[in-house]
Amino acid sequence: MSMIKTPAEIALMRAAGRVVASTLAKVRDAAAVGVSLKELDTxxxxxxxxxxxxxxxxxxxxxxxxxxxxxxxxxxxxxxVVHGIPNDYRLKDSDLLSVDCGAFLDGWCGDAAISFIVGTPDPADQELIDATDAALARGIDAARIGNKMGDLGYAIGGAARRGGYGLLADHGGHGIGKTMHAEPDVPNDGRPGRGIKLTEGLVIAIEPMLILGGNDDYFHDDDEWTLRSANGRRAAHSEHTVAVTADGPVILTLP
Structure with missing residues (x-):
């Protein structure tokens, strides 16, 4: 399947993206101390x-x-960090929760993620979330015709590393369309001027995952899905589905 989408296909992906955005907003509104992750999944x-x-x-x-x-x-x-399974765990005051959501509508996929604090915020956690959102914003701004994937990766990771944050090893964003995960890989770190050239109609999910303490390493939980930071520090995840267009990057997963 081609990585390049037509304007009509991008419009269909925008509709799927609105479903994802609305769902994330509802989950965030429902998240409170004492609410279980299974209840949020419902x-x-x-x-x-x-x-x-x-x-x-x-x-x-x-x-x-x-x-x-x-x-x-x-x-x-x-x-x-990512891929946490919604289980019976009940949210506690000051928990940092990252929620990732994907949905298909009329055969096209949208994918996005948000991180937020339940109850009383810890300043370091809020700074982590702000840094992750800022990394996403830099990556989106770099998703322009003529840039290369390394430019996008550097936009995400350069400032994050200078800020002392780790970037989840071996994980990044991805192409998206009729399938949730497709080519190309979208790195969260990179060297300017390297990698494939970004062209009009390319649609990608950009998703920085930052970890406190500057360590990139992780391990799998016994559930075989959840990835936890190796240093035991907190992490945040922020994601949007973005189209590269002649008018600049267009976020498809906004409300």
């Missing part, structure tokens, strides 16, 4: 179904996974 399932869409994560089984993902959303708490 909120997401209802939101996606009401929009006539289907969840992209539920029963997703890439080649490397021995078991399919059992949730509608990924809910990663504190030192869980």
């Amino acid at each position: 909120v997401a399932a209802a939101s996606i179904a009401e929009a006539g869409a289907t969840p992209a994560f539920l029963n997703y089984k890439p080649r490397w996974a021995s078991v399919p993902f059992p949730g509608v959303i990924c809910t990663s708490v504190n030192d869980a």
